[in-house]
Amino acid sequence: ELKVEQNPLFLSMQEEKNYTIYCNYSTTSDRLYWYRQDPGKSLESLFVLLSNGAVKQEGRLMASLDTKARLSTLHITAAVHDLSATYFCAVASTSGTYKYIFGTGTRLKVLA
Amino acid sequence: NAGVTQTPKFQVLKTGQSMTLQCAQDMNHNSMYWYRQDPGMGLRLIYYSASEGTTDKGEVPNGYNVSRLNKREFSLRLESAAPSQTSVYFCAAPGSTDTQYFGPGTRLTVL
Numbered sequence: 001e002l003k004v005e006q007n008p009l010f011l012s013m014q015e016e017k018n019y020t021i022y023c024n025y026s027t028t029s030d031r032l033y034w035y036r037q038d039p040g041k042s043l044e045s046l047f048v049l050l051s052n053g054a055v056k057q058e059g060r061l062m063a064s065l066d067t068k069a070r071l072s073t074l075h076i077t078a079a080v081h082d083l084s085a086t087y088f089c090a091v092a093s094t095s096g097t098y099k100y101i102f103g104t105g106t107r108l109k110v111l112a
Numbered sequence: 113n114a115g116v117t118q119t120p121k122f123q124v125l126k127t128g129q130s131m132t133l134q135c136a137q138d139m140n141h142n143s144m145y146w147y148r149q150d151p152g153m154g155l156r157l158i159y160y161s162a163s164e165g166t167t168d169k170g171e172v173p174n175g176y177n178v179s180r181l182n183k184r185e186f187s188l189r190l191e192s193a194a195p196s197q198t199s200v201y202f203c204a205a206p207g208s209t210d211t212q213y214f215g216p217g218t219r220l221t222v223l
Contacts, residue, residue, distance in 0.1 A: 009152075033211050042202065043155075045211040088154060090212075099170065100145070100204075100212060104154040 002027050002093045006103035013079050014111055021074040021106045023089035031092035032072045033100070034063050036085045043088065047074075079110045115139040118203050118215035125193045125222045133188040133218050135203030143206055144186035146170075146178060148199040149217075155202065161186055193222045 003026040013019050023032070034046040047056040049065035049072060056063050060083065062075045072089055086105045093099045119134045137144060142163040147155040147170075157170030161180040175197060177189045190197055203215040 031210070042214045042216050043212075045209075045213070048209055048211045050210070090155075099157060099160060101157070101171075102147075102155040104152060 002029070002091060002099075002101045004089060004091050004101050004103040006089055006106050008106060009104060010107050010109075012109045012111060013076075015080055016078050018078065019076050021076075021087055021089075021108075023072040023074070023091075023103055025070050025072075025091045025101075027093075028067070028070075029091045029093065030065075030067050032065050033090045033092070034072075034074055035088045035090065037088065037105070038085050046087075076108070079108075081110050081112055084108055084110045115207060115213050116203055116205055116215040118201075118218055120218060121216060122219050123221070125190075125220065127194060127222060129193050130189065130191050131193065131220075132190075133201055133203075133220075135186045135188070135215055136184050137186075137203075137205040137213075138184065139205055139207050139213065140183070141206050142183070144180065145204045145212065146176075146186065146188045147202045147204065148172065148197075149202060150199050158188065158201075193220075195222045198222045 005024045032049045035043040037043045047063040052067040054065045060077045065072045086107045088105045090100045090102045116137045145160045146158040156172045159178040161167045164183045179187045201218045204212040207213045
């Protein structure tokens with residue numbers, strides 16, 4: 001059974017600081033996704049990582065994937081208040097039909 | 113939320129009432145998904161449909177039924193609502209970039 005764990009669950013950080021969110025998953029997969037959710041809103045796609053060693057960057061966010069370690073990271077550089085949101089990783093199960101299993105999310109609060 | 117629409121946006125039910133949540137996608141993809149989101153639980157898959165005419169159970173299917181009416185539409189039905197089904201429900205479908213696109217969500221309260 002595919003399980004996805006994120007840590008930390010909550011993250012309060014100062015502006016201009018750097019931090020990393022970790023996403024571990026339990027079985028083989030080479031398809032990993034990051035999403036952002038603002039309070040009361042739907043989920044918005046941030047990154048799609050489809051191979052070992054994949055790295056994607058958008059602004060102050062950078063995501064990477066290590067399929068051998070079954071680990072993805074979302075690195076935040078010089079955080080700003082606008083990055084405050086909940087971030088989810090999700091892994092696609094490749095056994096049969098695609099199913100996407102989500103982590104529990106990391107609630108990020110950037111303090112001014 | 114481009115490409116995925118859901119109705120209604122809000123609903124309050126009494127225990128035992130029934131309702132159907134509607135979802136439609138215009139991305140012409142075969143797969144569609146229903147999730148529920150509860151505080152501290154992330155998103156949990158209720159049912160999914162790999163193609164028109166097929167449906168499969170996800171992690172938390174009990175108390176729900178689904179219908180894949182055609183390629184565009186995938187509905188979720190609560191036959192006899194229970195307070196434990198109070199949640200936010202999201203429909204999703206993959207897009208051209210492989211990631212999932214989510215509808216705006218339905219906030220359901222069961223009293």
